[in-house]
Amino acid sequence: MSAQSRVDKVLENYSFAKRDKLIPILQDVQGADGYISKHAALKVARHLNIPASKVYGVATFYNQFRFKPVGKYHVMICRGTACHVKGSAAVLKMAEEVLGIKAGDTSRDGLFSIEVVACIGACGLAPVISINGEFHAKITPDKLRNLVNDIKNTEKANGSK
Amino acid sequence: MAQNNGVVEQNLAGIPASARKAFLTRAFGSEDFAAKAASLRRENPSRAIIYVGAGTCGLAAGAAKTLEAARKYIKDNGLEADLLEVGCIGYCAAEPLLDVQLPGQVRVSFQRATGDAAPAILDSVFRDKAPLKEYVLGQFEEPGLKKWAKVPLFSEHPFFSKQLRFVLKHVGIIDPLSIQEHMARGGYGAFLKVIHTMTPAQTCDALEASGLRGRGGGGFPTGKKWKIALASDADQKYIVCNADEGDPGAFMDRSVVEGDPHRVLEGIAIGAYAIHASKAYVYIRAEYPLAIKNLKAAISEAKAYGLLGENIYGSGFDLDVIIKTGAGAFVCGEETALMNSIEGRRGMPRPRPPYPAVRGLFGKPTVINNVETFANVPEIITRGPAAFAAIGTKNSKGTKVFALSGKVNRTGLVEIPMGTTLKEIVFDIGGGIENGLAFKAVQIGGPSGGCIPGSHMDIQVDYESLKTVGAMMGSGGLVVMDEDTCMVDVAKFFMDFIKKESCGKCIPCREGTLRMLEILKAITRHRRGEKEADTLARFSGIINLENLSQVIRETSLCGLGQSAPNPVLSTLRWFRDEYEAHIFERKCPAGACTEMLEFSIDGDKCKGCTLCARACPTQAIVGKPRLPHYIVSEKCISCGSCRTVCKFKAVNAA
Numbered sequence: 021m022s023a024q025s026r027v028d029k030v031l032e033n034y035s036f037a038k039r040d041k042l043i044p045i046l047q048d049v050q051g052a053d054g055y056i057s058k059h060a061a062l063k064v065a066r067h068l069n070i071p072a073s074k075v076y077g078v079a080t081f082y083n084q085f086r087f088k089p090v091g092k093y094h095v096m097i098c099r100g101t102a103c104h105v106k107g108s109a110a111v112l113k114m115a116e117e118v119l120g121i122k123a124g125d126t127s128r129d130g131l132f133s134i135e136v137v138a139c140i141g142a143c144g145l146a147p148v149i150s151i152n153g154e155f156h157a158k159i160t161p162d163k164l165r166n167l168v169n170d171i172k173n174t175e176k177a178n179g180s181k
Numbered sequence: 182m183a184q185n186n187g188v189v190e191q192n193l194a195g196i197p198a199s200a201r202k203a204f205l206t207r208a209f210g211s212e213d214f215a216a217k218a219a220s221l222r223r224e225n226p227s228r229a230i231i232y233v234g235a236g237t238c239g240l241a242a243g244a245a246k247t248l249e250a251a252r253k254y255i256k257d258n259g260l261e262a263d264l265l266e267v268g269c270i271g272y273c274a275a276e277p278l279l280d281v282q283l284p285g286q287v288r289v290s291f292q293r294a295t296g297d298a299a300p301a302i303l304d305s306v307f308r309d310k311a312p313l314k315e316y317v318l319g320q321f322e323e324p325g326l327k328k329w330a331k332v333p334l335f336s337e338h339p340f341f342s343k344q345l346r347f348v349l350k351h352v353g354i355i356d357p358l359s360i361q362e363h364m365a366r367g368g369y370g371a372f373l374k375v376i377h378t379m380t381p382a383q384t385c386d387a388l389e390a391s392g393l394r395g396r397g398g399g400g401f402p403t404g405k406k407w408k409i410a411l412a413s414d415a416d417q418k419y420i421v422c423n424a425d426e427g428d429p430g431a432f433m434d435r436s437v438v439e440g441d442p443h444r445v446l447e448g449i450a451i452g453a454y455a456i457h458a459s460k461a462y463v464y465i466r467a468e469y470p471l472a473i474k475n476l477k478a479a480i481s482e483a484k485a486y487g488l489l490g491e492n493i494y495g496s497g498f499d500l501d502v503i504i505k506t507g508a509g510a511f512v513c514g515e516e517t518a519l520m521n522s523i524e525g526r527r528g529m530p531r532p533r534p535p536y537p538a539v540r541g542l543f544g545k546p547t548v549i550n551n552v553e554t555f556a557n558v559p560e561i562i563t564r565g566p567a568a569f570a571a572i573g574t575k576n577s578k579g580t581k582v583f584a585l586s587g588k589v590n591r592t593g594l595v596e597i598p599m600g601t602t603l604k605e606i607v608f609d610i611g612g613g614i615e616n617g618l619a620f621k622a623v624q625i626g627g628p629s630g631g632c633i634p635g636s637h638m639d640i641q642v643d644y645e646s647l648k649t650v651g652a653m654m655g656s657g658g659l660v661v662m663d664e665d666t667c668m669v670d671v672a673k674f675f676m677d678f679i680k681k682e683s684c685g686k687c688i689p690c691r692e693g694t695l696r697m698l699e700i701l702k703a704i705t706r707h708r709r710g711e712k713e714a715d716t717l718a719r720f721s722g723i724i725n726l727e728n729l730s731q732v733i734r735e736t737s738l739c740g741l742g743q744s745a746p747n748p749v750l751s752t753l754r755w756f757r758d759e760y761e762a763h764i765f766e767r768k769c770p771a772g773a774c775t776e777m778l779e780f781s782i783d784g785d786k787c788k789g790c791t792l793c794a795r796a797c798p799t800q801a802i803v804g805k806p807r808l809p810h811y812i813v814s815e816k817c818i819s820c821g822s823c824r825t826v827c828k829f830k831a832v833n834a835a
Binding site: 104140145 | 274431585684
């Protein structure tokens, strides 16, 4: 399905919607597309009959919305208080180092992206990361490097087949 | 047994016979519910039951593999057993948790039951009938059932023995997706009692008499808030449950919604009745997918059982509950910002008054309470306000749930009566500091709260006492710090968080927090390469830090801005010496500010493997292969790469 029809499909569920549906719509668009494209933002604005600047204003205000596609493996690193005290800064540094990208970016091959989140809510097991929604507890820089290398190896094996 | 069925009965005494009959028939199939309810409570199951704690934290610790292993074990051994996913009982450090209940015997609980350990644990119960000692956590108590020999009681475990569980009573015990199980433990009885036998005004009175105060951080009396909303005249009113638990370090709301969503729903429903609201919103974080899933399931089940919808059990009361997924903004914990967010706007606070209870969501009277507050409500109605008010201190009643985390041995959710001392929480329940290091401080109340030093650990937990030491109750995050934690670094961490989360409406908060962060960064910077102007700017910043804090505090609109300088002020108050060491000696006593460290190589330990020289990004390490290397300090940028790669622990930092 093309990106255009995916956005249309989301908007179909929101006929006669008013302003208060803006955030749910944006969440659904991001759910379908993986991010909010310029095209999608314009379409949503037209659908709700509000200026595109307002849509952009809301979308940029909230941490959840992204304006770049995420990688095949989306690495979320928790930087909550408990994780910080337990050394999540070093984990983040290691992630940026092994993946060669900064937090908030996607790698060129589209394989990895890093996102820093305020708190995942598993503070008792800090530091925590999640890769594509799967949580990994009590992570260390070494453990993270191994996880990433495992993924890279499986990708390589699949690619060479 | 009869006493347990009393739980179902006790609230239904006064309600009309027709409503009672309708409810019991719907819930348990017939008015004669005793046997059905007892089996729903699994008082004496006919088949063995294996429980796995599968909350978010349990899954993070590997509960999915435990589930798989248990499923395989049942299949391989042809066992007559059910497998049940429950919420998290709150003892995170011991996860994944696995419980087993055999027919005729009490439930026994195991810790660290990973996928690899699960078969051995299950073998020990099903085959050997002697639970493995190294994994066993404790056994439950149930009159009439056989106890396990040589297994300690669950309630006597040091993590649980001092706790008093109201809000978390059923979390991790029951199947969160089964409304029947909730009802068999008295669920929705309080709601039916309220809508049939009490007026909204009486309900507000009961809440006020109980002394319940908002558990989200502000501590405003809940009954009072409801009364104001009840008194406002409008054609439509709203009630909002704030489940946007934004405080990093707090996760009790997630756990309650995941593990016992019906308790929260019942609280919301009672609140809605008390203020004449027919619409309720639950504003929940998008980061909590499992909580959203369980809550959605709970709402549709409650509708199917006639507990939500129109004319609920003939009372004439209507209620609809809508879930709104938050999009990630810390400031949306502030109630006016949260309302803006529900309306589809940027989550920026509005000036108050008018208060939301008078003019709130869509311009209508609105009551906003958080998850824990609502979860307390059914218990208050069931036990009666006086019984609730008997627990706690003079001005803070009932219990409070804390999320104990950081460098403490037993991390997890702790529910204690108000008035318990911090010392009891950290040392008795939490089991002291990890790895035998020295305790330094607890951070309480999230980014708006403060740090409390060891000398004040005897302080009682209640809304007022915590304020006297520059902290606040907050939503209940409790992060323990040891001697390796640098308090300036902690302050810097929180300022970085607040700077990012400031909504940008008020200039003092938007610009001031950035300046404060810059000052803290300058304090924790190394001297090398510093120009004269930098030194001057650094000192003028230090001189102005406290003054700037005062300005931000006094001139910001909402709670976020007014409390933004708290992390700095509270650490300055109790750990001034650490700041001074950073400023004057340019040393980090805890060794946490890596930028300030001076690295050197121990010539005796260095084997000359050249690993560090190759890892150094600035070529600051020189030396011949197989001979000790040394660091040219002028070139060193204190990145720590050499220490990370060294296999001989030859790199020292001080």
